[in-house]
Amino acid sequence: MTKRTIVVGTRQSQLALTQTGHVIDDLKALCREHHLQFDFEIRKIVTKGDRILDVTLSKVGGKGLFVKEIEQAMLDKEIDLAVHSMKDMPSVLPDGLINGAVPRRVDPRDALISRNNLSLDELPQGAKVGTSSLRRASQLKAYRPDLVLEPIRGNIDSRLRKLEEEGFDAIILAAAGLLRMGWEHRITAYLPAEVCLPAVGQGALGIECREDDAEVRHLLSLYNDSETAVTVAAERRFLGVLNGGCQVPIGAYATLLPDEGASDSSGRQRLQLTGMVGSADGAKILKESAEGVDPTELGEQVAGRLISLGAAALLQETGE
């Protein structure tokens, strides 16, 4: 019998190619361990988002732009799975596709890459900091109102280049992307969650596949990390309640609490979720934490508390 070749679709950015390569290495190791016979092949796909990288994303339709063509190729059976950064994955997947695995998360924090090896506190008064993330800008302005936040677009490699070329004192990037690229030596400081709560799902990946592809689903089930899956589920439910895709400063981060017999009767461990919503200028930051066992309920609970604190007005203000 011939071996099935699993075709893996990917965007062409260095980060996407690197992530996809790591995932295929992990899947090959799982195949050896579990005596599964599969070959893997990479298929590169250019998405609409890649073709218009220099346009502000919120102006042209948001994150979905990076996944639409990939999902169509999967529905058309040109590819069998795709690796996404969890934070770029839409909350609702098209009929027929599922998130088959959430592998173990890496560092969720944001990182400062500064020109003279300075920490956030050491940056000079009025320093120019590059980020196009409303979430990062809002929280940095709240912490250091003197900073001048300016947009910077492009892939990680071009943003690192622009740090030098466009006169920024520092830029902010997700630690996870730098780590996966092998560029963590560029990081000058990690931003603690108390200063800059990460994006929902930051540092995690999602592996999308067809719902009716039992072979791929079985393989992916072996790759799923239940701790990452449950914490990211709470963050994504939080986001889902607050935001139907509009561009607002929102962050969330969930962790499993240490297991000291603190699980419920079904053996589920308790989670803690912190969520934030801010104004674009950082003048107002709403932040709440709660604990619970069910990720959906916890996401809804933290979102509900923020709404009762006035989040709805913030969402309207900036979500135009």
Ligand SMILES: NCc1[nH]cc(CCC(=O)O)c1CC(=O)O
């Ligand atoms: N917004 C783009 C994006 N999507 C995923 C990552 C890498 C980090 C991750 O996987 O969470 C990045 C770069 C960044 O935000 O610095």
